[in-house]
Amino acid sequence: MADSAQTQELVYLVTGGCGFLGEHVVRMLLQREPRLRELRIFDLHLGPWLEELKTGPVQVTAIQGDVTQAHEVAAAVAGAHVVIHTAGLVDVFGKTSPETIHEVNVQGTQNVIEACVQTGTRFLIYTSSMEVVGPNIKGQPFYRGNENTPYEAVHRHPYPCSKALAERLVLEANGREVLGGLPLVTCALRPTGIYGEGHQIMRDFYHQGLRLGGRLFRAIPASVEHGRVYVGNVAWMHVLVARELEHRAALMGGQVYFCYDNSPYKSYEDFNMEFLGPCGLRLVGTRPLMPYWLLVLLAALNTLLQWLLRPLMLYAPLLNPYTLAVANTTFTVSTDKARRHFGYEPLFSWEESRTRTIRWVQTVEGSA
Numbered sequence: 001m002a003d004s005a006q007t008q009e010l011v012y013l014v015t016g017g018c019g020f021l022g023e024h025v026v027r028m029l030l031q032r033e034p035r036l037r038e039l040r041i042f043d044l045h046l047g048p049w050l051e052e053l054k055t056g057p058v059q060v061t062a063i064q065g066d067v068t069q070a071h072e073v074a075a076a077v078a079g080a081h082v083v084i085h086t087a088g089l090v091d092v093f094g095k096t097s098p099e100t101i102h103e104v105n106v107q108g109t110q111n112v113i114e115a116c117v118q119t120g121t122r123f124l125i126y127t128s129s130m131e132v133v134g135p136n137i138k139g140q141p142f143y144r145g146n147e148n149t150p151y152e153a154v155h156r157h158p159y160p161c162s163k164a165l166a167e168r169l170v171l172e173a174n175g176r177e178v179l180g181g182l183p184l185v186t187c188a189l190r191p192t193g194i195y196g197e198g199h200q201i202m203r204d205f206y207h208q209g210l211r212l213g214g215r216l217f218r219a220i221p222a223s224v225e226h227g228r229v230y231v232g233n234v235a236w237m238h239v240l241v242a243r244e245l246e247h248r249a250a251l252m253g254g255q256v257y258f259c260y261d262n263s264p265y266k267s268y269e270d271f272n273m274e275f276l277g278p279c280g281l282r283l284v285g286t287r288p289l290m291p292y293w294l295l296v297l298l299a300a301l302n303t304l305l306q307w308l309l310r311p312l313m314l315y316a317p318l319l320n321p322y323t324l325a326v327a328n329t330t331f332t333v334s335t336d337k338a339r340r341h342f343g344y345e346p347l348f349s350w351e352e353s354r355t356r357t358i359r360w361v362q363t364v365e366g367s368a
């Protein structure tokens with residue numbers, strides 16, 4: 001990468017570049033990586049917004065492709081200096097089969113690694129997830145933990161299983177020889193629950209609240225804290241890692257970093273109200289309105305209904321045993337590893353992240 005850096009001729013590839021996080025990474029790269037010559041955006045579904053990016057000084061190449069197809073991935077990776085692999089199937093609601101989740105998240109990641117090795121790309125950043133650590137199936141809390149905090153990471157659900165396997169593949173690939181004889185340098189970023197402009201679940205909660213006459217009903221105790229991070233800061237961390245990976249390969253190669261910022265520790269529902277409140281919604285109840293056992297029962301019932309209705313329709317509500325367990329288990333991180341290793345500081349303050357997200361929810365309202 002050294003030659004290219006001197007002539008400001010870097011080629012980046014972002015897989016999943018049209019997703020919620022991917023779009024922010026793409027826009028952040030265009031704003032904050034002056035050495036960029038070409039930005040390739042690889043996604044199963046290309047967004048119309050890509051067109052507006054094509055008029056700028058950086059060559060923006062949109063590639064419609066599937067990470068499960070090794071030849072498509074190799075063609076997109078060839079000649080890239082850095083790959084940011086955010087593409088993935090984020091499904092904790094049972095919309096897709098476990099096999100498909102594995103194929104996209106694990107086999108897709110293996111294809112990206114092999115493409116780097118075969119074509120000589122040296123720097124690979126993988127978007128992992130806090131779910132690789134937990135919450136685990138025992139519902140044990142992870143309170144203000146960091147990358148070294150001991151925790152029994154035991155998963156059964158296809159999504160965290162796939163992210164954990166893929167992350168391991170990426171970390172184990174660090175140091176592999178790529179075409180040309182140099183070593184591959186990899187690292188993995190583990191965001192907690194991401195929020196911000198484009199967040200589908202926030203949109204769902206907002207619409208649910210509107211349907212219920214401007215109210216949402218508390219289901220989870222306010223004392224259960226959930227780690228959240230603003231999408232702009234997650235994107236910024238990806239951009240910084242990509243920039244620093246070459247110069248700090250010995251320190252950063254093969255490492256994992258939680259993605260964090262100054263967003264407050266709150267329950268999932270109270271945190272969402274930071275945005276939905278100013279948009280006119282109210283969270284009813286200082287304590288959960290339903291006993292927990294009833295929620296467990298409803299979640300189990302939803303699983304049964306999903307299975308029974310599968311031949312007729314897709315029934316995939318927000319509440320299922322897995323989402324209930326995640327929402328009901330404290331999982332918060334407190335770490336400075338990213339600051340120590342590559343100088344990360346959040347680009348957006350909590351106030352700015354909040355304002356931007358509220359403004360976005362208001363536009364969702366306008367279009368609803």
Ligand SMILES: NC(=O)C1=CN([C@@H]2O[C@H](COP(=O)(O)OP(=O)(O)OC[C@H]3O[C@@H](n4cnc5c(N)ncnc54)[C@H](O)[C@@H]3O)[C@@H](O)[C@H]2O)C=CC1
Nearest residue numbers: 016018019020021043044066067086087088129191193194
């Ligand atoms: N949303 C969240 O709270 C968190 C997300 N993550 C991770 O961040 C990454 C991005 O997630 P989001 O932006 O939230 O999801 P998203 O669903 O908005 O974006 C994923 C993108 O990957 C693309 N994609 C899916 N299958 C593909 C395939 N076979 N080939 C090519 N592209 C494909 C989709 O079209 C989509 O544009 C994922 O890897 C996810 O596991 C990690 C932690 C939290």
Ligand SMILES: C[C@H](CCCC(C)(C)O)[C@H]1CC[C@H]2[C@@H]3[C@H](O)CC4=CC(=O)CC[C@]4(C)[C@H]3CC[C@]12C
Nearest residue numbers: 090092129131192193219268318319323324326327
């Ligand atoms: C949908 C859940 C909230 C509904 C709970 C109910 C029905 C009782 O009101 C969400 C609670 C926590 C979310 C997950 C968490 O933020 C961590 C994640 C990380 C990822 O990598 C992917 C997404 C997710 C699993 C996220 C999904 C929605 C929740 C389970």
